Amino acid sequence: MKIFVDTAKIEEIRKAKDWGLIDGVTTNPTLLSQSGKPWKEAALEILAEVPDLPVSLEVIDTTAQGMIKEARELSKLGKNVVIKIPFTTEGLKAVKVLSQEGIKTNVTLVFSSLQALVAGKLGATYVSPFLGRLDDIGHDGILLIEEIMRIYENFGIETEVIAASIRHVDHVRRCALIGVDIATIPFKVIEQMLKHPLTDIGLSKFIDDAKKAGIQIL
Numbered sequence: 001m002k003i004f005v006d007t008a009k010i011e012e013i014r015k016a017k018d019w020g021l022i023d024g025v026t027t028n029p030t031l032l033s034q035s036g037k038p039w040k041e042a043a044l045e046i047l048a049e050v051p052d053l054p055v056s057l058e059v060i061d062t063t064a065q066g067m068i069k070e071a072r073e074l075s076k077l078g079k080n081v082v083i084k085i086p087f088t089t090e091g092l093k094a095v096k097v098l099s100q101e102g103i104k105t106n107v108t109l110v111f112s113s114l115q116a117l118v119a120g121k122l123g124a125t126y127v128s129p130f131l132g133r134l135d136d137i138g139h140d141g142i143l144l145i146e147e148i149m150r151i152y153e154n155f156g157i158e159t160e161v162i163a164a165s166i167r168h169v170d171h172v173r174r175c176a177l178i179g180v181d182i183a184t185i186p187f188k189v190i191e192q193m194l195k196h197p198l199t200d201i202g203l204s205k206f207i208d209d210a211k212k213a214g215i216q217i218l
């Protein structure tokens with residue numbers, strides 16, 4: 001499973017990159033607004049930090065023509081830009097045109113397997129089902145992701161599934177169990193994935209015992 005970090009904060013991206021953990025970055029207007037920088041400055045900094053990894057930047061126009069224009073401009077910011085397009089009828093028109101132009105797209109705000117089927121048929125590079133927001137309203141987000149994976153397998157659709165709106169480590173575990181292509185994970189959840197109290201307790205005992213036994217390797 002590829003791991004993307006779902007943030008626009010450069011310090012978080014740098015840390016996750018230093019841990020050797022990330023395969024891509026996803027942002028959205030909300031995350032960019034939390035970066036503490038003007039959006040373009042934040043976007044350029046991210047693109048330069050991970051020049052070989054896909055970075056999703058989202059359009060804000062709501063018309064197909066407007067989204068296409070924005071997508072073409074955003075694409076000029078770096079060769080690793082992926083254009084995030086909301087799942088609307090206008091967005092779908094834009095995805096079709098951009099796919100034909102060879103611009104990578106990530107169809108976002110996906111909440112049903114049929115939306116994902118359509119995005120895949122139109123040639124989206126990635127599709128982003130929001131599992132946490134579905135859980136919030138009493139649905140099963142993981143079930144949605146399982147359905148999308150199955151439908152894509154049924155029809156040989158090559159669009160990669162990005163499990164998005166991940167809230168906690170158990171979401172990540174369940175995504176891995178069902179074999180989702182990519183999980184885009186908030187930085188704090190990545191940190192939690194690396195921590196286990198029994199590891200800390202175990203290490204502290206090993207170090208104490210090594211001292212008591214006078215073990216010195218170098």
Ligand code: G3P
Pocket residue numbers: 006026027028130132133164165166184
């Ligand atoms: O990348 C978009 C998605 O992950 C948003 O998550 O937490 O705002 O539902 P959230």
